Amino acid sequence: MPGARPTSRDVARAAGVSQSTVSLVLGGKWEGRISPATAGAVRAAADRLGYRPNLAARSLRLGTTRTVLLMIPTLSAPFFGAVHAGAARVAAEHGFGIVVLPWPDDAGPARSPFAAPHEAIDGILASSLAVEAVARFPGTPAVMLDSDPAGPTPTVDFDVAGGMAALAAHLGALGHRRVGHVAAAIDQWTFRARGEALAAAVRALPGGSYRRAAGPLTVGGARAAALGLLDAPDPPTALVCDDDAMAAGAYKAARARGLAVPGDLSVTGFDDDQLATALEPELTTVRLPAAELGARGMAALLELLGGGAPAPVSLPGRLVVRGSTAPPPHDRRTGGIPGA
Amino acid sequence: MPGARPTSRDVARAAGVSQSTVSLVLGGKWEGRISPATAGAVRAAADRLGYRPNLAARSLRLGTTRTVLLMIPTLSAPFFGAVHAGAARVAAEHGFGIVVLPWPDDAGPARSPFAAPHEAIDGILASSLAVEAVARFPGTPAVMLDSDPAGPTPTVDFDVAGGMAALAAHLGALGHRRVGHVAAAIDQWTFRARGEALAAAVRALPGGSYRRAAGPLTVGGARAAALGLLDAPDPPTALVCDDDAMAAGAYKAARARGLAVPGDLSVTGFDDDQLATALEPELTTVRLPAAELGARGMAALLELLGGGAPAPVSLPGRLVVRGSTAPPPHDRRTGGIPGA
DNA sequence: CCGATCCAGTCATACGTATTACCAACGGTG
DNA sequence: CACCGTTGGTAATACGTATGACTGGATCGG
Numbered sequence: 001m002p003g004a005r006p007t008s009r010d011v012a013r014a015a016g017v018s019q020s021t022v023s024l025v026l027g028g029k030w031e032g033r034i035s036p037a038t039a040g041a042v043r044a045a046a047d048r049l050g051y052r053p054n055l056a057a058r059s060l061r062l063g064t065t066r067t068v069l070l071m072i073p074t075l076s077a078p079f080f081g082a083v084h085a086g087a088a089r090v091a092a093e094h095g096f097g098i099v100v101l102p103w104p105d106d107a108g109p110a111r112s113p114f115a116a117p118h119e120a121i122d123g124i125l126a127s128s129l130a131v132e133a134v135a136r137f138p139g140t141p142a143v144m145l146d147s148d149p150a151g152p153t154p155t156v157d158f159d160v161a162g163g164m165a166a167l168a169a170h171l172g173a174l175g176h177r178r179v180g181h182v183a184a185a186i187d188q189w190t191f192r193a194r195g196e197a198l199a200a201a202v203r204a205l206p207g208g209s210y211r212r213a214a215g216p217l218t219v220g221g222a223r224a225a226a227l228g229l230l231d232a233p234d235p236p237t238a239l240v241c242d243d244d245a246m247a248a249g250a251y252k253a254a255r256a257r258g259l260a261v262p263g264d265l266s267v268t269g270f271d272d273d274q275l276a277t278a279l280e281p282e283l284t285t286v287r288l289p290a291a292e293l294g295a296r297g298m299a300a301l302l303e304l305l306g307g308g309a310p311a312p313v314s315l316p317g318r319l320v321v322r323g324s325t326a327p328p329p330h331d332r333r334t335g336g337i338p339g340a
Numbered sequence: 341m342p343g344a345r346p347t348s349r350d351v352a353r354a355a356g357v358s359q360s361t362v363s364l365v366l367g368g369k370w371e372g373r374i375s376p377a378t379a380g381a382v383r384a385a386a387d388r389l390g391y392r393p394n395l396a397a398r399s400l401r402l403g404t405t406r407t408v409l410l411m412i413p414t415l416s417a418p419f420f421g422a423v424h425a426g427a428a429r430v431a432a433e434h435g436f437g438i439v440v441l442p443w444p445d446d447a448g449p450a451r452s453p454f455a456a457p458h459e460a461i462d463g464i465l466a467s468s469l470a471v472e473a474v475a476r477f478p479g480t481p482a483v484m485l486d487s488d489p490a491g492p493t494p495t496v497d498f499d500v501a502g503g504m505a506a507l508a509a510h511l512g513a514l515g516h517r518r519v520g521h522v523a524a525a526i527d528q529w530t531f532r533a534r535g536e537a538l539a540a541a542v543r544a545l546p547g548g549s550y551r552r553a554a555g556p557l558t559v560g561g562a563r564a565a566a567l568g569l570l571d572a573p574d575p576p577t578a579l580v581c582d583d584d585a586m587a588a589g590a591y592k593a594a595r596a597r598g599l600a601v602p603g604d605l606s607v608t609g610f611d612d613d614q615l616a617t618a619l620e621p622e623l624t625t626v627r628l629p630a631a632e633l634g635a636r637g638m639a640a641l642l643e644l645l646g647g648g649a650p651a652p653v654s655l656p657g658r659l660v661v662r663g664s665t666a667p668p669p670h671d672r673r674t675g676g677i678p679g680a
Numbered sequence: 681c682c683g684a685t686c687c688a689g690t691c692a693t694a695c696g697t698a699t700t701a702c703c704a705a706c707g708g709t710g
Numbered sequence: 711c712a713c714c715g716t717t718g719g720t721a722a723t724a725c726g727t728a729t730g731a732c733t734g735g736a737t738c739g740g
Contacts, residue, residue, distance in 0.1 A: 055460040057695090065457075100441075117460075219617055358721080393696085393697075397695070401725055
């Protein structure tokens with residue numbers, strides 16, 4: 001049966017050695033036990049037959065899968081593609097593989113007791129939006145991404161507070177004082193932290209006033225929240241949004257009220273994803289180092305699996321100034337423009 | 341060691357039966373061989389101990405993983421989240437699990453010979469952009485999504501030709517005759533088919549003229565391609581884009597030339613992703629049933645794994661008319677409207 | 681020239697499961 | 711009572727790998 005996948009025993013037969021020798025050579029632990037000549041012969045035979053070790057057998061023997069689960073809230077944002085790439089790079093360097101599990105997902109987790117690739121796992125790397133999902137894997141080492149560093153699980157975070165402070169400073173320098181926050185109505189650390197940091201930074205501006213409206217993390221949700229802020233008396237001259245998609249909603253609200261961005265209203269986003277440059281005007285936002293989040297998170301998880309206690313990490317974002325922010329318009333309510 | 345994971349033998353001991361009995365009961369093949377009372381006791385013990393079968397052992401024994409690989413080009417588009425959800429639903433119904441492998445990915449595939457969860461697999465479901473990647477898994481049953489139905493591999497496709505024809509008909513009804521195609525410079529069936537169908541449909545319009553400019557599948561690439569079309573003599577009055585992101589680029593090109601969308605220029609997209617409603621004006625596009633693509637693809641793959649020969653499937657898209665299309669402006673060059 | 685070392689490997693085994701072949705007890709039949 | 715079919719289970723085994731225990735022969739020190 002030439003079609004059947006070759007086993008280590010087939011390689012052994014082809015090389016004229018025993019199966020154990022094959023395993024030793026291919027496992028790299030042969031120095032001093034197997035002669036270089038034999039090792040070469042084994043490798044040649046393995047190559048010739050196209051041998052690939054049976055992962056199930058290895059896992060069974062070793063009791064470990066060298067596989068890590070990456071839980072991401074959805075396959076939606078390019079953001080998570082970068083997180084995956086960073087994590088995969090580090091994982092591969094250490095001989096680990098990654099299984100991606102979108103969560104929450106429309107289909108929910110496959111609860112089939114039969115095939116559940118996401119259960120054959122040594123550790124978990126979970127994005128903040130999958131916090132509660134980690135509870136489904138009790139006893140499995142986990143590292144949380146962009147989550148509360150005060151929690152029981154090790155974390156690798158973005159410095160969202162720093163990012164919000166940078167946005168506030170940028171707006172303050174342009175002259176804005178009344179800042180509205182278009183917030184995601186999601187009760188999770190990363191969003192709470194954004195709100196608290198922004199509020200503090202805005203209030204620290206001379207004469208600064210902070211107001212907040214929350215909605216679902218969608219374009220439509222943000223539009224409604226932004227309208228709430230714009231329609232209030234004494235409306236803000238700048239809207240800081242928790243996310244680039246929400247900024248798109250803010251754009252829509254501005255247009256609905258006949259306000260030009262950035263002439264009448266400045267808008268900022270967060271993340272710097274594809275939308276940021278697809279919009280008109282292009283969005284001033286904070287770029288989060290997604291790939292590094294994945295890489296550092298995986299490094300922390302590997303340390304944890306090795307018995308260590310990874311220190312919390314906080315990755316700074318970078319303010320990216322584009323066309324959606326400008327000085328505030330002259331204040332019409334107080335007749336601010338001289339001579340108007 | 342209470343912390344160790346219980347095995348079927350532990351369950352057997354707890355229930356006072358043999359390991360084989362546990363396996364028979366939990367495998368559901370006990371009718372007529374094991375008394376209902378014993379079966380109940382086994383199930384109770386398994387529950388009490390929190391027994392979960394060891395997947396590696398099962399795979400080793402059965403020679404099958406009941407796991408399918410889903411290859412998608414990137415974790416970026418919400419589109420693929422829907423594909424995954426659809427596929428996962430069908431897979432779970434049949435006791436299969438899904439492993440997601442982003443491909444191509446910045447990190448490339450994890451070539452580590454040690455952990456490669458994407459190698460412990462029974463079949464592959466591959467998006468069109470991962471065509472060549474499937475070649476890396478010779479001998480593994482595969483179904484291609486949105487790919488050339490004439491190829492050697494079974495396919496489940498979108499009726500992209502129908503979608504393009506619908507767009508052309510819509511534009512034709514509005515009065516457009518000169519249509520530009522902002523095409524993705526990717527040599528793959530789905531894009532070739534889009535181009536061919538659009539060209540044919542436009543040319544079938546009375547006086548219809550089709551022109552094409554290709555660029556990378558990005559906002560910037562589309563902007564450049566669109567400018568090429570707009571700057572030519574006798575420019576198109578409508579731009580049909582291969583993708584919603586490319587439509588965003590067309591918007592930018594229009595703005596750069598001082599053209600209003602849709603007053604001076606109609607623009608259409610393809611896919612109907614998040615961008616379509618984030619843009620201003622909202623995009624007329626073709627909605628592709630992504631979840632159904634995943635579901636039907638998985639069904640086809642399961643049929644293939646079962647020894648069948650799945651018939652090709654073609655899923656129709658749906659024209660979604662929003663604010664980016666309108667009748668063409670009066671033709672200044674020829675003064676074309678009757679009576680003008 | 682003989683015992684100790686070392687080299688280059690091989691043998692045997694265990695990981696946890698699914699399944700085939702087997703078996704004991706029992707009730708019914710002729 | 712000898713025979714047989716059925717009921718309700720058990721024993722044994724194989725999947726492919728990694729690894730600790732072991733071994734035949736060569737080398738070396740004394």
